[in-house]
Amino acid sequence: MYLLTFITKIFHFLPEEIAHKFALSGLKVSHSIGLLRLLLGKNNMGKDISKKSNGKTAFKNKLGLAAGLDKDGEYIDSLSALGIGFIEVGTVTPLQQKGNPKPRLFRNRTDKSLLNRLGFNNKGVEALVEKLKKRNSNIPIGVSIGKNFDTPNEEAYKDYLFCMEKVYEYSSYIAINISSPNTKELRELSNKKFLKDLLRSLKDKQIKLSESFDYVPIYIKISPDEKLEDLENICKSIMQYGIDGIIASNTTVIHNNKNGYGGLSGSPLKNKANEKLSFIKKIVGNKVSIIASGGVMSASDYQEKIDAGADFVQIYTGFIFEGPKLIHDILFRNSPQRKT
Ligand SMILES: Cc1cc2nc3c(=O)[nH]c(=O)nc-3n(C[C@H](O)[C@H](O)[C@H](O)COP(=O)(O)O)c2cc1C
DSSP, X not given: OHHHHHHHHHHTTSOHHHHHHHHHHXXXXXXXXXXXXXXXXXXTTTSOOOEEETTEEEOSSSEEEOTTXXXXXXSHXXXXXXXXXXXXXXXXXXXXXXXXXXXXXXXXXXXXEXXXXXXXXXXXXXXXXXXXHHOOOOOOEEEEEOOOTTSOGGGHHHHHHHHHHHHGGGOSEEEEXXXXXXXTTGGGGGSHHHHHHHHHHHHHHHHHHHHHSOOOOEEEEEXXXXXXXXXXXXXXXHHHTTOOEEEEOOOBOOOOOTTOSSEEEEGGGHHHHHHHHXXXXXXXXXXXXXXXXXXXXXXXXXXXXXXXXXXXXXXSHHHHHHTHHHHHHHHHSOOTTOOO
16 A cells, blocks of 8 residues: 555656556556455455346445546446446546647645546547446446537537436436536536526436436536525426436636646635535435545545535545556545444
8 A cells, every 4th residue: 555655656757648648558457467465455345346236236335436537437347346336437428539739737735625627538428338347356336428529518418318318227326516617518408598408308217217227327527616596496496307416516617726727626725615515415315325525635635525415425536646546545545423
């Protein structure tokens, strides 16, 4: 574990996107030659211990990797070996796209944050489906879907339905990303004008697909920048249309980062994301499942989300800064008040 932490810190001397690629490729190689297991040591990390119940893979714990880390599902087997309970891959769009011009990812070591304006760079939903078919691990997989940058909002529902149909039978849940700040006007999909029609068409598609396959829950990923009044309306619509869950939340655009526009994640996001999480919990109670995301950099940050009512918790920026040690701390460090 110490060696892995050391390697994680070394990657921080490389430019952000190169470090990301190198780190994930290194993980994949070390997993394929059996080295990862040795580096991780004991505590069940290093082997896939996903439980099976009624033929379906159950979540072995409540900790997951958030969307955006493995956009194209290329690292599922090696990431699953880290001990986490689930992985959300994507966001994918119907057609592959390059995303925004580089540089578009910035690390700030002082406040432990990332600023990104990637813009849904991905290889397209069909490429992801091929990866999902070929994976060896049976860890639960959420698939995050979005719309292509040039699809107008009036037509956006078609992109979501297209992706949903493709990934449905390979997913443990489907995340509807309407909150990335890096695709122009995407966040408007949470407005009254679009939201109800989108939710209705997603629900209809889910009912239809569940006649041929197992029932796959749908989660809507929201922005932490929603006003409380709007958030209340979103929650009510989600309940009205029988949507299964909410992911709270994506990155924030309210910041003065020196690198310009984009979504901010990590430590500075935590309080805002937690406020929204508590507010959502108050409205939806136990009627809707909640995956909490935003600013989990330590085991106590994880516990705060559970205490605020999260059913599951995801990490992203914390994993970039701390590496596999963060997963280890959350899952295996003996903490008297920890309830996983
Ligand atoms: C580089 C980067 C890329 C991301 N890409 C996506 C994405 O494709 N889809 C998505 O729903 N969220 C994406 N996110 C948001 C994360 O999934 C997560 O919700 C957010 O970063 C807050 O969690 P954190 O503070 O633990 O990082 C991305 C975040 C980062 C830092």
